[in-house]
Amino acid sequence: MADVLVCIKRVPEVAGEVALTDDAQGVDARHVGYTISAHESCAVELAVRIATGTGGAATVLTLGTDDAVEQLRTALSLGCSRAVLIEADPSGFGPADVAREIAAVAREHDVVLLGNDAADTGDFQVGIRLAYALGRPVVNGARTVEVADGAVTAQVDGPDGIENYAVPLPAVVTVLEGGVEPRYPTITGRMKAKKVRVETVTPQRGPDGPGRVRLLLPPARPNVVEVLGEGPDAAKSVVDLLEKLGVAR
Amino acid sequence: MILAFVETDASGATEVSREALTLAARMGAPLHAVVVGALPDGVVEQLGRYGVEVVHHAVGDAVAAFGGAAWAAAVQDAAGDAGVVVAPGTPRGMEVAAHLAARLDVPMAANVVAAGAGDPLRVTRQVVGGSVLEEMELPARPAVLTVAGHAVEDEPGDGVTATLRTFTPQVADADLVARVVSVEPVDDAGRSDALTSARVVVGAGRGAGSAAGFDATVELAELLGGALGVSRVVTSLGWRPHHEQIGQTGSRISPDVYIPCGISGAIQHWAGCASSRTILAINSDEAAPMVTKATYAVIGDMHEVVPAINAEIRRRRG
Ligand SMILES: Cc1cc2nc3c(=O)[nH]c(=O)nc-3n(C[C@H](O)[C@H](O)[C@H](O)COP(=O)(O)OP(=O)(O)OC[C@H]3O[C@@H](n4cnc5c(N)ncnc54)[C@H](O)[C@@H]3O)c2cc1C
Numbered sequence: 001m002a003d004v005l006v007c008i009k010r011v012p013e014v015a016g017e018v019a020l021t022d023d024a025q026g027v028d029a030r031h032v033g034y035t036i037s038a039h040e041s042c043a044v045e046l047a048v049r050i051a052t053g054t055g056g057a058a059t060v061l062t063l064g065t066d067d068a069v070e071q072l073r074t075a076l077s078l079g080c081s082r083a084v085l086i087e088a089d090p091s092g093f094g095p096a097d098v099a100r101e102i103a104a105v106a107r108e109h110d111v112v113l114l115g116n117d118a119a120d121t122g123d124f125q126v127g128i129r130l131a132y133a134l135g136r137p138v139v140n141g142a143r144t145v146e147v148a149d150g151a152v153t154a155q156v157d158g159p160d161g162i163e164n165y166a167v168p169l170p171a172v173v174t175v176l177e178g179g180v181e182p183r184y185p186t187i188t189g190r191m192k193a194k195k196v197r198v199e200t201v202t203p204q205r206g207p208d209g210p211g212r213v214r215l216l217l218p219p220a221r222p223n224v225v226e227v228l229g230e231g232p233d234a235a236k237s238v239v240d241l242l243e244k245l246g247v248a249r
Numbered sequence: 250m251i252l253a254f255v256e257t258d259a260s261g262a263t264e265v266s267r268e269a270l271t272l273a274a275r276m277g278a279p280l281h282a283v284v285v286g287a288l289p290d291g292v293v294e295q296l297g298r299y300g301v302e303v304v305h306h307a308v309g310d311a312v313a314a315f316g317g318a319a320w321a322a323a324v325q326d327a328a329g330d331a332g333v334v335v336a337p338g339t340p341r342g343m344e345v346a347a348h349l350a351a352r353l354d355v356p357m358a359a360n361v362v363a364a365g366a367g368d369p370l371r372v373t374r375q376v377v378g379g380s381v382l383e384e385m386e387l388p389a390r391p392a393v394l395t396v397a398g399h400a401v402e403d404e405p406g407d408g409v410t411a412t413l414r415t416f417t418p419q420v421a422d423a424d425l426v427a428r429v430v431s432v433e434p435v436d437d438a439g440r441s442d443a444l445t446s447a448r449v450v451v452g453a454g455r456g457a458g459s460a461a462g463f464d465a466t467v468e469l470a471e472l473l474g475g476a477l478g479v480s481r482v483v484t485s486l487g488w489r490p491h492h493e494q495i496g497q498t499g500s501r502i503s504p505d506v507y508i509p510c511g512i513s514g515a516i517q518h519w520a521g522c523a524s525s526r527t528i529l530a531i532n533s534d535e536a537a538p539m540v541t542k543a544t545y546a547v548i549g550d551m552h553e554v555v556p557a558i559n560a561e562i563r564r565r566r567g
């Protein structure tokens with residue numbers, strides 16, 4: 001019976017143009033929706049599978065504002081049975097701050113799953129810092145994770161092939177997209193999710209901060225696209241170009 | 250001292266490691282490097298060309314198999330009182346750097362593209378999949394940072410003659426718990442290396458229409474001796490395997506020519522292909538971001554355009 005904690009972060013779902021807030025501290029998300037990282041969606045899927053497979057339970061956690069309950073509810077509708085909100089403005093928290101706050105909640109859990117990196121700040125470190133805070137082993141960038149007989153086995157795509165890890169519980173694993181297909185919520189899942197009370201906790205202490213001075217947009221690369229043609233008639237000019245670029249033979 | 254963690258393969262320091270070294274060498278002197286595991290022939294001389302004075306080579310059972318904590322212990326050992334530790338922005342580079350930063354309880358900046366020389370150290374790094382830059386201060390010493398792949402041009406500097414120092418790091422038992430216990434080689438068809446090292450990549454997105462809609466793009470990739478890459482929509486729909494995905498949560502490519510077909514060019518996709526030298530977009534929508542950001546474009550249905558290109562290439566080859 002494994003008790004799993006999975007950590008997710010609410011992030012703006014930007015696709016085209018990105019705009020910054022006036023204080024240049026964040027992405028202006030007034031006109032876009034919110035989501036979680038693709039890695040975290042896979043982590044949620046793995047958490048639910050481990051909970052189901054071992055007869056345990058999966059808890060979803062986020063450090064964020066009240067708005068992030070939207071992302072917690074989605075995870076609940078997918079099979080997590082508890083949700084914890086560490087209520088704080090995440091933009092003021094650096095990765096070490098977030099790891100410390102998660103650690104305060106994570107001690108009771110056998111396995112903690114996180115994403116490999118958050119979709120917005122991309123710090124690539126909360127999971128590893130969490131492992132040190134808890135004094136637990138950590139497997140990084142796993143595509144598949146299984147729990148049996150008091151141990152976690154995980155597979156990571158390494159430079160020489162698929163790397164196998166086997167570590168005793170309790171452990172921390174960060175997840176990369178691609179090893180599992182995240183499920184979609186069912187109607188009953190959504191109904192259940194509505195009934196769960198989100199447990200709200202306050203941070204242990206004030207953050208040291210992310211060291212951010214400001215955000216800026218990369219200089220726009222002035223670009224003039226040369227249209228080679230329309231439809232299949234363009235094939236000749238395309239192959240001329242490929243030959244000129246030295247890649248057609 | 251500035252210490253660079255360098256990854257190697259059979260040919261020497263890897264490309265992203267050389268890019269990281271280029272940035273590290275500009276941050277000041279003296280520059281040292283640490284290599285954990287295999288030390289390919291000629292790599293000490295190669296690192297010397299980047300200005301590396303001392304190559305620390307960690308050997309021993311504790312680091313024979315990869316483990317983030319054990320390898321970071323080796324880097325920590327070599328770091329001594331280094332002011333800056335730089336790692337390549339690869340999965341292992343990120344992992345080792347994050348372990349080091351956690352062990353030393355100092356901040357770490359991931360995906361740095363530029364670094365100042367002042368105190369506190371100020372760096373610029375990629376966030377939001379590279380579509381936004383962040384200026385960040387790293388007040389603690391050592392400053393730990395990873396260098397974003399293909400954001401810095403690989404450029405050897407004033408060469409020196411590097412000396413080799415071999416050492417066996419002290420690794421605590423706790424740091425050996427999570428390490429690779431076995432590796433299963435995968436055949437080329439199951440790997441993303443072909444994609445990340447290809448000179449030509451043909452991309453296919455939702456415009457492919459279905460799992461059966463990739464024949465022409467696969468054929469074009471074959472005709473050009475390149476690889477097929479896809480968008481996330483394609484992998485989430487299960488049309489193609491995830492190791493072919495390009496983007497923020499897939500592979501980063503930097504081919505000479507990228508030919509995205511039926512891909513809109515969302516920022517998370519762009520994150521993975523922005524460093525392509527030439528982009529030739531094939532899309533039915535002339536206003537798609539991929540088209541407006543491309544070098545060349547063909548406006549049309551990929552199911553008509555790509556077979557016509559294939560036919561033209563075969564015709565010219567006779
Ligand atoms: C946290 C996060 C991480 C992500 N990571 C990635 C990632 O790593 N990689 C990635 O690719 N995406 C990623 N995405 C998804 C990304 O935002 C886009 O949804 C995705 O890239 C769109 O794929 P697409 O271009 O194939 O599809 P669409 O956006 O639907 O575009 C299809 C394009 O094909 C064109 N088209 C349609 N039919 C034809 C035809 N017959 N002939 C020619 N053109 C045609 C259309 O004009 C359109 O431009 C991520 C998203 C999030 C939120």
Ligand SMILES: Nc1ncnc2c1ncn2[C@@H]1O[C@H](COP(=O)(O)O)[C@@H](O)[C@H]1O
Pocket residue numbers: 007008009037039040061062063064090095098113114115116117118119121122123124125126127
């Ligand atoms: N505010 C947060 N709340 C919960 N989990 C988080 C938060 N920030 C980061 N994480 C987790 O840590 C992972 C790595 O984040 P990062 O190190 O910031 O790139 C993410 O994929 C999440 O799983």
